[in-house]
Amino acid sequence: EAGVAQSPRYKIIEKRQSVAFWCNPISGHATLYWYQQILGQGPKLLIQFQNNGVVDDSQLPKDRFSAERLKGVDSTLKIQPAKLEDSAVYLCASSSYPLIAGTGDREQFFGPGTRLTVL
Amino acid sequence: KNEVEQSPQNLTAQEGEFITINCSYSVGISALHWLQQHPGGGIVSLFMLSSGKKKHGRLIATINIQEKHSSLHITASHPRDSAVYICAVPPEGGSEKLVFGKGTKLTVNP
Numbered sequence: 266e267a268g269v270a271q272s273p274r275y276k277i278i279e280k281r282q283s284v285a286f287w288c289n290p291i292s293g294h295a296t297l298y299w300y301q302q303i304l305g306q307g308p309k310l311l312i313q314f315q316n317n318g319v320v321d322d323s324q325l326p327k328d329r330f331s332a333e334r335l336k337g338v339d340s341t342l343k344i345q346p347a348k349l350e351d352s353a354v355y356l357c358a359s360s361s362y363p364l365i366a367g368t369g370d371r372e373q374f375f376g377p378g379t380r381l382t383v384l
Numbered sequence: 385k386n387e388v389e390q391s392p393q394n395l396t397a398q399e400g401e402f403i404t405i406n407c408s409y410s411v412g413i414s415a416l417h418w419l420q421q422h423p424g425g426g427i428v429s430l431f432m433l434s435s436g437k438k439k440h441g442r443l444i445a446t447i448n449i450q451e452k453h454s455s456l457h458i459t460a461s462h463p464r465d466s467a468v469y470i471c472a473v474p475p476e477g478g479s480e481k482l483v484f485g486k487g488t489k490l491t492v493n494p
Contacts, residue, residue, distance in 0.1 A: 274424075298481075307388075307470055307484030308427075321481065356427060372417070373482065377426035 267291065269376035271357050277382045283345040286379045290339070290359030296320075298373065299332055299342050300356040308356055314340060347383045354378040386411040386475050390485035397492050403458035405488045407471030410452065417472040417482065418445050418456050427470070430456070461492045 270289040278284050290297050296315050300308035311330065313321040317337035325332070329348070334340040344351055358373040387410040397403055407416070415434040421427045431438050431445040433454075438445050442461075447454040458465055468489050472482040 305486070307472070307486050309484075310481060313481060358427075372429055372432045374429060375419070375427035377424065 269357055269359055269374055271355075271376035271379055273379055274377060275380050275382075277384065278347055279384050280349055281346040283343065284347055284381060285341050285343045286355050286357075286381075288340045288342070288357030288376060290357070291361075291374055294359035294361050294374075295337075296360045296362055297334055297340050298356075298358040298360075299340070300358065302354045302356060302378075304353070311342070344381075347381075349383050352381055352383045354380050386413070386473050386483045388471055388473055388483055388485040390469075390471050390488050392488060393486070394489045395491070397461050397490070399462060399492055399494050401461050401492075403461050403465070403490065403492075405456045405469050405471075405490070407454045407456070407485060408452060409454075409471075409473045411475075412449070412452070413473045415474070416447055416454050418454070419470040419472060419484075421468040421470060421487065423467075430469075458490075461490075463492045463494050466491050 302308040314334040357376040418430045444457040468487040470487045471485040
């Protein structure tokens, strides 16, 4: 079974530039998560999709971050404009939860991450 | 909000040693996750457990629901075990979302 794919793996940009990350979840997984992990900290949830709808984006800095999952499969996360404090690893994860009536495995499967450096 | 505390923050061991990493949380949960993150950044799910003990190769995870505590053990540690080990639990009130600990950085020297 193919895992969660992310690209690019690394990105270096200057502050005020724009950047986009792409994620392709495991086939059939309804739920997709984007996390931000700053060095030395645990991942922080930015946004959670269930199919193509947003379940939780309460910690997404909406003035500069946006994300979409238009067809309920792959997703993009964009930062515009980037700030120095956005330097982090951006992780995408997916899970099969929920399938029908709350069934499905709550285990999350993570992609390799995109390491962003903002100079 | 579920608070997750991991200890130690950093751990250095010699190859072959038995390793224990601890995780405590503040609110009752349905399941706890142990994750492994290598220097490249990608995260691998090691265990998801709701009670008792699980074993996979040299890795053993235990959980005590009453004490709100879990441990991850590595037997016969090897340099390739060097990674950050992260404990994650659902937030207060349940749900499939996760609250992550800050991680324990393990270095195993040959």
